[in-house]
Amino acid sequence: MDIVIVGHVDHGKSTVIGRLLADTGSLPEGKLEQVKENCERNSKPFEYAFLIDALKDEQAQGITIDSARVFFKSPKRDYIIIDAPGHIEFLKNMVSGAARAEAALLVIDAGEGVRENSKRHGYMLSMLGVRQIAVIVNKMDLVRYDESVYNSIVNEYGAFLKEIDIRPKTFIPVSGINGDNITSLVNAMAWYSGKSILDVLDDFTSGKDDADKPLRMPVQDVYKFTRFGDSRRIVSGSILTGSLAVGDEVVFYPSGKKSRIRSIEGFKTKETKTMAAPYPAGFTLEEQIYITRGEMAANSHEAKPLVSSRIRASLFWLGKNPMVKQKSYLLKIGSVKVQARLEQVHRVIDASDLSCTEQKEMIERHDVAECTIKCSKPIAFDVAGDNTLTSRFVIVDEYEISGGGIIQQKMEDSQDWVRDKVYLRNYKWEKSLIPAEKRAERYTQKSCLVLVSGKKNQGKKGLARALEKTLFNDGRVVFFLGIGNVLYGIDADIKGEKGKDERSEHIRRLAEVAHIMMEAGVILVVTAVELTQSDLEIIKTVVNPDRIMTVWVGDDSASDINCDIYVDHADSEERQEEYVAIIKEYLQKSGVIFNPW
């Protein structure tokens, strides 16, 4: 069981652990003597903390810099004790240590009383999801084992914990230096009738009931090791909650694609038909669907995860630079990584005194904030109240993990109305018995949607037709679809109605037609006047976003989308030919068209 020990700097965390190790005989032979000898040689008084603070800088400065893992055994079970630093500067190290723990010991110096980081660490424990906490009032020897000093700390800190909704298991008065109440109770504090630290550790409960919740498995990868002569296509990932079994119908989010589990795979394991959290799983599917890392598997008969590109979250920030609205960050949740922006800061909380400000525009180092975040793509998640494990994310600034957040609420995004239709479509979709790869092999191409956009009269259509002709002559399966072809047939019922909603619906229907043709393996070339970012988002929700290529013809000063290829103007045949060659090269590079040899 992993236990973290936290608290304000110099309140004696490492000493308590050092003592716990020494008094339970958990140290290797000669270790105590070696550390004592080292101290003598460097003319420093011996401290139990030196047993843990292994780094040279730590011993020189007498502080813990980074969390250490310490292995220790009680008669009941094995422990990994994580010694977290109490210095504010090393909060990121405290977070790294504490997030792994199932329970925490929070140390407060009896002489100094409750300090800023006593509170901050308490708050961080609650955000990190560490629910079992015992509070240790240390250095009781320095206050002459005075019960009233102990009681006033219990009252003050107990009130703080109540405010942040934590109910501590217990408070324990100890002296780390003298070893009082660490492994057994002492007469000096006869007024204390509770348990020693060792007994309290053994009272913590280990293991969670994650297997009983709905299935959530972020897909880490889909493996196909054909190079090693293995034709299995194995969907792999660690099951966060719930369980899965051969025959289960699984749906992957955010794409909404479904299939059925054919077999559960493993290496040197017993053959099995079921797997549950927290095991890493690997399975094959009945029907081959195109899914990649970043999707989350759920069971079609259980509660669905939420999907949106906007979330409201509580977030703590560890980065050297503040989190600001103008900058683009990476958000990592489960196995997915998307670009994200800070949309709004609702309020910022100072975790050391619980004071709030609502006027802040940025989130600074060590702030805790409630905020809205907008992602570049939809993500699948649950809110914290439903499933802690799938509500947690981190924010990467430059190359560093700089913040951690818990999703409290799904916020509406512009694609909700389209996504609902797509999920139903995918759920009801009759899959072809011919797998997409077979089709790709036969046609020597993958399906693709080439969107040609730009202002009116720039030669879009000419370019599109030239592209269709060239690809056709190359033997590709290609079709040019003018928007008018859709307008008078499929859109007959809404044609002529003007307004933003109608435009969105036109685009959605166009994308649905494209989706059908792409399922058939076709390269589809479509022209559309002045495509906007919001149009493109609708199309990306309806068809596989990895198979869309965008071309802009002519003046792009008013355009808000980033296209793959820009074309000056395509009004002459020579120019068309030139640009067709560029588009062809792009399609080749991105693996859409290829040669069979």
Added chain:
Amino acid sequence: MDHLDRLENIGVHILREAYASFKNLCMLWSIGKDSTVLLWLARKAFFGHVPFPLVHIDTHYKIPEMIEYRDRLAREWKLTMVVGENRDALDNKQTFPDGNADRLTCCKKLKTEALVNTLNGSWKRYRMNHATGGYEIDKNTEPYTGVIVGARADEEGSRSKERYFSPRDNRSEWDIGDQPPEFWNQFKTDFAPGTHVRVHPLLDWTELNIWEYIERESIPTVSLYYDHGNGKRYRSLGCGPCTNPIDSTSKNVRDIINELKSGKLKNIAERSGRAQDKDDGGGLETLRREGYM
């Protein structure tokens, strides 16, 4: 779920994250028990395959049996086996004890420098040709950006402070005082050009866990770990001149587990037979800051 299951689960998860995150990934294989357990975990994670090269730094002071064992498993398990070395230091005898270097300098030359320059591709790498069984110069000289290592937190002080994903700068140095945060199963998988990330799936394992897992999974190990009748065996494997066998009559995995649990090894540090640790004031911090695994 027992403790070994839990350790295995974390290890498999981390290996899959590493494989998904780094284009040029490799695993260091020292031939010892820890990195062999790591290799086994990779076969578990990738359903019998090992989809990245195994890199071994040959100091040429390794006990010969280790090299035979390495090549045998490489053939049987179809591993992509890559070997690196410090040719200059060997040619110029910057070695211990037969050359003109002390223990730490020898370690630095033959291990740290060889490792750093093999990983970044500036020195020659040799790759096993499975058709001939021999080693040939590896044409691939691209730097490895992800390096999987079998370090365990309980081995010594600086390793107890490691992250699962631990960055190294462009000189392979480790800034131990300023490590990135790591929580909720999200790791440092973004890195600046020129830097690389060391991945440590075995941090939470103890020496005892390693042997219990070897027993449970029947993982083949090099026979130097066992007593063959003279009352001596190796507890930790390194170079011949700096690694001493211990007095022990453990003849198989079960004997070793019993010896670690209740016998005379219960309270003796594992690396007590490794002389270079003592020369660094009882730890490996200096070596490891410079790039040693």
